[in-house]
Amino acid sequence: METLETYLNGLFAAVPQTPSTAKAKQDLLDLMTDHYHEELAKGHSEATALGLVIGEFGDIDELLAALDVDPIPDTEPNDRPEMTDDDVDGYWAGTERFARLLGLGIALVIAAPGVAATLSIDSGALAALGFIAPVALGIGLIIATSMGYRTVSRAMRALASTPAIRARAAGQADAYSRPRTIGLVGGIMMCILSVVPPIAANTGAFEGAIGAGGLFLFVAIGVYYIVYTSIVAGGFQRLTRQPSVFVDTLFDPPAPRPQAAPPYTKPTTVTAKPRRDKVRYDGWRAFYWPCLITGFLLFGFLGGEWTFAWFLLIVGGLFEKPLFGRTKR
C-alpha cells in the first residue's frame, strides 16, 4: 500500500503533525486499504483499484476543518496558477521524449567502440569514422535533449500541482511500476549477456572484432532500457509529491521535505538553505561532462593513451565543483 501511503503523506505534508492528524492519517489509510481490497475483490486490476480509491477519496480541506487544523502556510506566497491535465499530459509526453532521446544518445556513445571494432575488419579509417560518428551524434543528442527538457520542466515549475494531479500521478506511477521493473531487469540482463558475443567469438563462431562489437551493442541496449524506464517513472513520481510547487529533481536542487515535528510543538517550516557556492560559467555546465567523456574516449580508444584519458576524466571531475558550484540549476 505504498502508493496510498505516499498519496496520504502528500496530502498531509503541509499539515501540522499532531496526535490527532497522525491518527486521522492512519485511520484514512485503513479506510482506503479496505476500499482498495474490495475493488480488487470485484476483479479490478491493482492500478484501476488504486485509481478508484484515490478518485473517491474526497476533499482534504473538509477533513482539516473537522480536525480544527490549518495547513502550515507556504514559506513563500504561492500565487502560481494550478496545473491542468493538459499541462501534465504535455510534461509526461516531454519526459517520454527526453527519456527516449537521452537513452539513445547514451546508447550511441556506448555502442561507438563496438561499431569501430566491427568496422576495423575492413579498414582503420572506417573504424575511426564508425567511432566518431556515433559519439558525435550521441553527445549532440544528449546536449540537445537535455536543454530541450529544461524548457519543459521550467514551464511546469511555474505551476502549482493540485491533489487531483497528485492522485493522477500516483495512479500512473503505480501503473508504470511493472514496465519499469521489466525495463530494469531486461536492461541488467542485456548487460550481463554482453559477455556472450566475445565468448562465442573465442569459440570461433565469428571474428573477435564482431564479438567486441556485440559486447558494446548489448550493453548499449541494456543501458537504453534502464535510462528510458527510470526517467519515465521519475516523471510520474515527481508529480506525486508535495510541496504543491513542482520540483524537477533532474535540474533542480532536491525539494526540502517537510519535517515531522514532535507532538505539541510549534510546527517547523523548512526554508531553503542559502547556497554558499558561487555559480560560475553556468551556461557551459551542460557541455562539461560530454566534453570530458569525449576527450576520455578519444584519448583512450583512438590515441591509446589510457593513462592520460583517465587523468583527464578524474581531474575534470574534481574541477567541476570549483568551476560551476555545488548545485545544478
Place this chain on the structure above:
Amino acid sequence: MISSDGIRGYNDAIILAVLQDGDSYGYQIGRAIRARTDDLYVIRETTLYSAFTRLTKAGYITAYPGEITYGRPRTYYHLTTAGRAFLATKTAEWRQVQQVVDRFLTEEA
C-alpha cells in the same frame, strides 16, 4: 447519485443510524450506506472520517481498537446514549424538514 452537498447536515445522523444496528468500522459503515441506498449515495472517505471526528468530539460515538486486519487493528465505533438521543432528535427534525420541502417541491401547485 446524490452528492455530499445535497445531503449535508444529515451525514452524521445517517452514520448514527447505521451504528444503531451495532458497532462497526469505517469502511463497513460507508459500504452499509451505499448498500442501503442502492448505490444512490456513496459517502467519501474524507466526509466519513470528518463525521467520525465530529461525532466523537460531541460524545455521540466512541472509538475502540477492534480486530486486526492487514496488520493493524481496525478502529470500531460504538453509538453512545447521547448519540441515540441525538439521532432521535435528528429523526424528528428530518420529518419536519421533509414535510416542508415536500410542500414546495413535490406537491402539485
